[in-house]
Amino acid sequence: MLKDWSDVYLIGVPEIDQQHQGFFAASHRLYEGILDLEGKAAVGPAIAFMRTYAEEHFRTEEAFMRLHAYPGLKDHLYQHAAFFRRLGELENDLMIFGPSQRLADRALDITQDWLIDHIADEDMLYALHVKDGARKLQD
Numbered sequence: 001m002l003k004d005w006s007d008v009y010l011i012g013v014p015e016i017d018q019q020h021q022g023f024f025a026a027s028h029r030l031y032e033g034i035l036d037l038e039g040k041a042a043v044g045p046a047i048a049f050m051r052t053y054a055e056e057h058f059r060t061e062e063a064f065m066r067l068h069a070y071p072g073l074k075d076h077l078y079q080h081a082a083f084f085r086r087l088g089e090l091e092n093d094l095m096i097f098g099p100s101q102r103l104a105d106r107a108l109d110i111t112q113d114w115l116i117d118h119i120a121d122e123d124m125l126y127a128l129h130v131k132d133g134a135r136k137l138q139d
């Protein structure tokens, strides 16, 4: 199910929050590209756009985590790598079986729904780590 962006997903780091909204938009574009059965040509570019967007976004997050010496970096990198693995599997299935509602739903699951869980379970942790560090400096 397509979900609207909500401010409950904000982690309090403006650049990353803005990218998370863009990630949502890329996810919706991918979903709609797959369902646009008239224009199968839309799928390849929508996957490519999603991949490029995710690469840029993860690069920003990873630089931010390194800058703040976030101890959970390694686990977080693993999550990002797993995202690309699933996106690659989806791309393969789209090439083999062609676009369908089932694959569009799976695309939403591994991009939009993944992002919602990833923000709550992983991104919030580095945001808290940075806020904690800032508070300790003030004390």
Ligand SMILES: [Fe+2]
Residues within 6 Å of the ligand: 061, 076, 080, 118, 122, 123
């Ligand atoms: Fe992340």
